Amino acid sequence: LGLTLAVATGLGLHPGPGLFVSPEGLHPKPFISANPRGVIPVGGTVTIWCWTQHRGMRFLLFKDGSGDSLNYTDPGGSTAQFPITSAGREHGGSYTCRYSDGSGISSEPSDPVQVIVSEPSDPKPNISLSPSGVVSLGASVTIQCRGPHWGRWFVLKTQGGHFLHADPDGFGAEFPLSSLRREQGGSYSCSYHSRSEPFTVSYPSDPVELVLREGNLSPVRRSQPAQLTTPGADVTIQCQGPGRDVRFFLHQAGDLPQPQPMEPAEDGAEFYIRPVGRQHGGNYSCSYRLRSEPFVSSQPSDPVELVVAGEGPGSMSLLPAP
Numbered sequence: 001l002g003l004t005l006a007v008a009t010g011l012g013l014h015p016g017p018g019l020f021v022s023p024e025g026l027h028p029k030p031f032i033s034a035n036p037r038g039v040i041p042v043g044g045t046v047t048i049w050c051w052t053q054h055r056g057m058r059f060l061l062f063k064d065g066s067g068d069s070l071n072y073t074d075p076g077g078s079t080a081q082f083p084i085t086s087a088g089r090e091h092g093g094s095y096t097c098r099y100s101d102g103s104g105i106s107s108e109p110s111d112p113v114q115v116i117v118s119e120p121s122d123p124k125p126n127i128s129l130s131p132s133g134v135v136s137l138g139a140s141v142t143i144q145c146r147g148p149h150w151g152r153w154f155v156l157k158t159q160g161g162h163f164l165h166a167d168p169d170g171f172g173a174e175f176p177l178s179s180l181r182r183e184q185g186g187s188y189s190c191s192y193h194s195r196s197e198p199f200t201v202s203y204p205s206d207p208v209e210l211v212l213r214e215g216n217l218s219p220v221r222r223s224q225p226a227q228l229t230t231p232g233a234d235v236t237i238q239c240q241g242p243g244r245d246v247r248f249f250l251h252q253a254g255d256l257p258q259p260q261p262m263e264p265a266e267d268g269a270e271f272y273i274r275p276v277g278r279q280h281g282g283n284y285s286c287s288y289r290l291r292s293e294p295f296v297s298s299q300p301s302d303p304v305e306l307v308v309a310g311e312g313p314g315s316m317s318l319l320p321a322p
Helices: none
Strands: 031-035 039-041 046-051 058-063 069-074 080-085 091-098 115-119 126-130 139-145 155-156 163-166 170-177 186-193 200-202 209-210 235-240 246-252 260-262 268-273 282-291 304-309 316-320
Touching: 031 091, 031 115, 046 058, 046 091, 069 080, 080 091, 080 282, 126 209, 139 155, 139 186, 139 209, 155 170, 163 170, 170 186, 170 316, 235 246, 235 282, 246 268, 260 304
Parallel strands: 039 115, 115 200
Antiparallel strands: 031 046, 046 080, 058 069, 058 091, 091 115, 126 139, 139 170, 155 163, 155 186, 186 200, 186 209, 235 268, 246 260, 246 282, 282 304, 304 316
């Protein structure tokens, strides 16, 4: 076999004396991961893990744009860890690793893993969904991010821990998602960065939840509502569903905050309004989500109307909506 000393600058590899690379790639590439995944704060700690099926290998870690290996370890096993403590802006980047055996033959490089560092001096952006609320499976939604600075690039962290990138449009960016699938339901957040420092980002936005509606899940059945007689009384709204392995949610029409969740008892759940005020008047409905799919919702139940009229005794009643 024609082995040559590795000076392949295009691969970012200058491993030094005694390490050779086989053009035929005798050793398969190792696996690589970062723990914790996602964005880490300045001063935080992240560990890059490299592993292979072979034992007794020597591992080397490389950062994109740096010719020399950053570190190496001889674990005696099949796994190596490279801790980065007190992370700074300079630690953000794309990393790969290789391993070699005792004869000096190196593996192919691993797939890259990204280390992204958050900058506390940058205010976090805002995030929203359009349309807002629950979206049907197969439909489309746009995740909108907006920050305080003009011309920043935005990064969207998805439910699976992956990152999507979008070019700026003024102070914000949009991430369109079409033909939505079950696995796309989840919690999303976004950050922004300058063009010159793509691995140093702002603090992430508050998360927004993308909840998908499944047409095949049976609607919640509504039990007979209680009657109200006096202002300040207590009201119980009862919801029923398919069984125990679900969580119930109560929705008030026009209510923008997240719906109230409730753990079921047997095949139903009870929501308490204590005491009732005028702001509680309106239409209410229930939905449920399987515990195995917390971001996939059933169809809503038929609504019930809570009428709060006047301030005197007997001025309230809970009636089915027409």
